[in-house]
Amino acid sequence: MWIYLCSALVAALPLVAFTVKRLSPYLWADILYIGDLVRILLKFAWRRRRSVFFALDRFLEQTVTRPDKPFVVFENDVYTFASTDRTSNRVANALLAHPGYTAGDAVALFMPNEPAFIFTWLALAKLGSPVALLNYNIRTKSLLHCFNCSKARVLIAAAGLKEAVEDVLPSLQEQGVLVLLMVQSCDTPGIQSFSDKVDQASDAAIPCSLRAHITYKSPAVYIYTSGTTGLPKAAVVNQNRLLIALAVLSANGVSSSDVIYLNLPLYHTAGFIIGFIGSIETGSTIILKRKFSASQFWDDCRKYNVTVVQYIGEVMRYLCSTPKKENDKDHQVRLAIGNGIRGEIWREFLDRFGNIQVKEFYASTEGNVGFVNYAGKIGALGRVNFVHRILFPYSLVKYDTERDEVIRGADGLCIEAPKGDTGLLVSKITNIAPFVGYAQNEDQTERKRLRDVFKKGDLYFNSGDLMRIDKDNFIYFQDRVGDTFRWKGENVATTEVSDILTLTDCLKEANVYGVQVPGHEGRIGMAAVTVKEGAQFDGSKIYNHVVSYLPAYARPRFIRIKDVVELTGTFKQMKVKLVEENFDPGRIQDPLYILDDKHKSYIPLTAQIHSSIITGSTKL
Template identity: 75%
Template structure:
């Protein structure tokens, strides 16, 4: 009898894992994720307690001491060891110290694309205790001046190929007494100084720690620009504490010192700078730095450099899947892809075509105080509800009225939680662990991101501006963005800024800019509904020249719809939702429609034939 009971107990015990697997299929992954979170927290706290204070720069210096001869960065045929990058950054720092227009600790704007000088200059400025504003190398004119001014920078360091862009705003910069340094040996433009020769002649001796002794965890480290509803980019503050916490998080993303990381996303964006550059400082991985993304060269580069980790945004993956198929598509060493914005259908296609690569999809924003990671690998999801994580970072989804562009509130004035399977606005409680640092000199936008009286009177949450959904298996899915920003070609496009620029063209009275979906494309492409000035005809060539002169390629409206009158809401807000739904089909839209044609250098009439070619994929946008 006893033997029978023991056998029965053992049998039941053996059934427990099976039962748990059936009833709670993700329990073990949830537990492992929680353990990972605790390990990250312990690593972060231990670094916070170090004396003297430990920052992201100090992690780089640790790597220099530990593996000086290891390749940290490869750019084309040039190879840079940790020691070489350290020495070069010392030269830049010493050259800056000797320059009369710079004082250690001054805020500096860095205007560069992806190149080794971006990395070494940022490290140099970190050694000097200077906050760095990372300017988008595509911005020009009004946007460039705005981004420079809002972070209170006194020095601008620019790449040599961006000389013309600097010269366009030179008079405004010199009026402010700005020191302008160009990464070239000489420059004959008055007001712009060639800086490379000074760097080459400077000493590579280490920079005294005393020059950054004023830095605290609350000190700004970098300003990264993000578009918003104001129409101009906003400078999000990332302080030293945020970078330190990023180091701890990035140590658990599955990347090790043996990995070779392919970085082709812009270093001036959060993805390239934090996940790519700062992430490789933490792990000691080698960076294969690419000037810009190229779908045709992507896999050849990966094979050439034995790349093991790639980084993506949704558009990157779609572009890779759109390239002509080759017999060697699966011949590579890539084992991990980390990023965000990949659609489920592209995810499946990518795996089928390029092999068994682990996709580490995550959700985060530059200024946000919450993030998710799809540690379970569920196709299409950005994360998963985890009880323990939610206790550390309280967040919720609330019902949102897209027509009124505001959260739904009950009779007590509190927000209404979205139900399982229902799309809602993601909001995250602002706490000491999850602060909202805000934007520089933009209290109006800071307040718009703060949502009060959410679940109870007096509480305070961060408004992500993103619509998400939680399914009945507790997986989290990104749905869309709210407000006046849409995403195209991996860039956020502020509709108000584009509208303002369109109305300066001379022929448009009003312009309502929004994003429309195109089959087979990630994000939304720009479209404008506009009214003409009295007795003025639409001039497609003139409009083309105007948008090309003032807007980067990703922000130029691809379609323009000419209306007799602008549709507005009862509170005089421009209607966007209805226009987005109507799209750009000339068969259903009665208004004249135009399409931007780069070959003709004009906006041309959008015909039914052109529309069919777009929908079939014959015309690439």
């Protein structure tokens, strides 16, 4: 009897499996993801039970278990876990010996992607110092603002950024800031060389007592994100958040045998937390690049036997835009982790470069909710399920894009957007999902808090992102609200660009916004401006001005001359119609100009130039 019963059950298994797959095709993926989620939470809880355990402690564990394993490979240099540990000790001891620094002082790091960035951050972690990760593209006003947000007492800069430091040196000296440059010698008064001190310092281990004051709520790093107020905001990433982030790569199937290609900026969340901190957790080898290069990408992957790559949407598009080669699929890359890839680019990437698993995710530096597209649905940024929603309560609420505010019912509460409709992503602020906010900016911190959402007195985080959830529970990014747009993988704050434009002699007002360009991710900068009475538009002067004050991704590519900048009843600049009209000279009667690096000027935007941009002949 039992034999017949067992035989019947075995025979029925294929039918059961087929039925489950038809009725719930993503069930197995859901089960595996929930298992990963539970494993992450258990690991986090176990680590929190210890007296102290931070990201640094995981690195120190790796130096014991795999001291001779390559940790960072940069150009022709290889640094093992042990040699990285010793070098960071020298940096820390050199700082300790300096009279201008005390263990625990906040320090600003102003460096591009290079090993010194990693050594210095580890050194500062050993000394218990929170670190502000400054974008090495910023200059003057923005640089000073970002530095001051962190209340740093020390600035450590790369050799190649000496001129940028000299531009703000008088202000730093007024504040009594210690300025260190990674060079052997420096003849600029007020800037001290630091590389020579590091070379002479001891590599003895740093006493744990120097970081005894650190708690899980202590700030670990400040990572900057652009906002609607104009200047960047310093998102506080505390030790607790960094500890949670340790599990990101391991949760995506990355192990110590993997080789990770890190070409995204280390001052960004993606490069720092996923690439660097994630590799500390897994014990993986990092192939560190100064910057992304589409032409070198796959040659590097083959040269270093890379197995895991990171991306943002633009990276994938650039790779797909390179000339096709016979060896496009000749590599060992098995996994790509990132965010912002469009569905059509995703398909093209897989078709051209082979069977690479793409793990698209959604998260923000300061946010308290994230999603992972663990099922691999092309075009989606994640998948939602009941377990995730229990742990991290979130919702999509109706949003009025014209009024730039959530829609509330007669009871004053928000209205949940129906499945399939676009809504603003909000996430409940809880002990498990906290929102720490921005350093020295309570006003902007409060703006990201949304109160009385579904009941009086509740508190949610306002992501500022419009999303849509389909019938299969996949979530899709739709657009950003407010005045920030994204170009070249960077957030651009329109108010900051407007302020800088109006510093010129000839411009009175500037309304900055992002417009779409066919074949490009995000939106490129455009400005509708008015000219001061009695002045003339000077393309060369404005070009030199924006190049001096703004990084390349934030410079308005198009300028439109108007008689007046239109305002709403609440004195907000009107952008909707301007965005719709784009940069088409066939639709716009106003004078139009385009930034031209060859002529170092803003030159008239003709129908011919417009056509070449639309067809892709002219690259932006």
